[in-house]
Amino acid sequence: MRALTVMPMKEGSFTVTDVEEPVPGEGELLVDGLALGVCGTDREIASGEYGWAPPGEDRLILGHESLGRVREAPPGSGFAAGDLVAGIVRRPDPVPCPACERGEFDMCRNGRYTERGIKELHGYGAERWTVEADYAVRVDPALERVGVLMEPTTVVAKAWDHIERIGSRSWFDPARVLVVGPGPIGLLAALLGAQRGLEVHVLGRRASGVKPDLVRDLGAVYHAGGLPHVAREVEPDVIVEATGVPRVMADTLGATAPGGIVCLTGVSTPGHKVEIDAGAVIRELVLENDVVFGTVNANKRHYEMAADALARADLSWLERLITRRLPIDRAAEALEPGRDDVKVVVELDS
Numbered sequence: 001m002r003a004l005t006v007m008p009m010k011e012g013s014f015t016v017t018d019v020e021e022p023v024p025g026e027g028e029l030l031v032d033g034l035a036l037g038v039c040g041t042d043r044e045i046a047s048g049e050y051g052w053a054p055p056g057e058d059r060l061i062l063g064h065e066s067l068g069r070v071r072e073a074p075p076g077s078g079f080a081a082g083d084l085v086a087g088i089v090r091r092p093d094p095v096p097c098p099a100c101e102r103g104e105f106d107m108c109r110n111g112r113y114t115e116r117g118i119k120e121l122h123g124y125g126a127e128r129w130t131v132e133a134d135y136a137v138r139v140d141p142a143l144e145r146v147g148v149l150m151e152p153t154t155v156v157a158k159a160w161d162h163i164e165r166i167g168s169r170s171w172f173d174p175a176r177v178l179v180v181g182p183g184p185i186g187l188l189a190a191l192l193g194a195q196r197g198l199e200v201h202v203l204g205r206r207a208s209g210v211k212p213d214l215v216r217d218l219g220a221v222y223h224a225g226g227l228p229h230v231a232r233e234v235e236p237d238v239i240v241e242a243t244g245v246p247r248v249m250a251d252t253l254g255a256t257a258p259g260g261i262v263c264l265t266g267v268s269t270p271g272h273k274v275e276i277d278a279g280a281v282i283r284e285l286v287l288e289n290d291v292v293f294g295t296v297n298a299n300k301r302h303y304e305m306a307a308d309a310l311a312r313a314d315l316s317w318l319e320r321l322i323t324r325r326l327p328i329d330r331a332a333e334a335l336e337p338g339r340d341d342v343k344v345v346v347e348l349d350s
């Protein structure tokens with residue numbers, strides 16, 4: 001069978017190769033891969049900057065944004081042949097740390113967790129894959145065309161879950177959210193903000209195109225311009241940052257209304273120094289009781305929240321988030337970001 005593989009930390013090693021059929025272990029499902037979403041993490045791994053193959057192997061099967069159809073399920077697993085599923089990405093560390101022990105492997109304290117398609121476990125970018133029944137999440141059959149958005153949706157489901165938990169430190173009734181960066185994570189964060197009844201604002205670089213249209217069709221307000229100016233105008237209670245651009249991320253600090261929460265989801269790269277007036281920014285954070293926090297990954301509870309959010313969303317809006325679908329033999333093209341791309345998907349059954 002064909003799979004998307006890479007030799008981690010080796011630039012130019014990405015290729016679609018023939019690999020052995022996976023054999024399900026006890027309690028595991030055998031799944032026909034339908035679709036695989038591609039994101040910045042995959043691009044980083046493919047360009048040799050990140051990723052780990054399973055111990056003793058050279059190549060890693062890429063892919064963590066999964067959608068598949070169950071081919072075989074063990075009795076009593078709760079799944080049956082034909083079910084649509086997505087696989088959870090992270091597995092707890094073997095110790096396990098106190099967070100992993102409690103099912104909060106997204107908050108692993110010792111860094112020894114593993115991740116499908118990223119860290120020491122083969123990913124879901126193959127014509128067939130296996131997954132432990134406990135780490136498979138059911139996807140509504142109505143979502144077949146968009147169920148591949150499950151994993152990025154879990155990332156924003158966790159972001160909102162933590163925003164609300166942090167907010168509950170005192171009275172918290174946010175009215176406005178400013179999402180910075182209209183990529184897949186930003187747009188899904190905007191969707192979940194709208195589902196919560198907030199007034200949603202999204203800041204991007206371009207004044208027109210697919211992304212501003214998607215924002216407006218959510219009933220949200222699109223802004224193109226500088227963050228400091230837009231934040232002063234909007235006075236957001238919550239900022240969700242999804243660009244990973246250090247200058248933009250620095251500008252979110254202290255840019256909320258008093259008691260505000262800044263949630264950082266973008267992953268910046270080291271080596272980019274930006275100037276900030278630390279005295280002014282920190283003073284603002286302290287005097288306004290502001291919170292800045294980072295978030296990554298998601299646990300099983302967030303997969304359930306994401307499944308619920310996708311089921312409540314407008315299907316045609318979700319479909320428009322997927323701007324390119326490529327057959328498996330052209331998977332390499334999916335790793336090259338296009339100008340007006342939101343989410344690029346590889347069709348594994350093509």
Ligand SMILES: [Zn+2]
Pocket residue numbers: 038039040041042064065152
């Ligand atoms: Zn991803």
Ligand SMILES: [Zn+2]
Pocket residue numbers: 092093096097098099100101105107108109110111112113
């Ligand atoms: Zn852990």
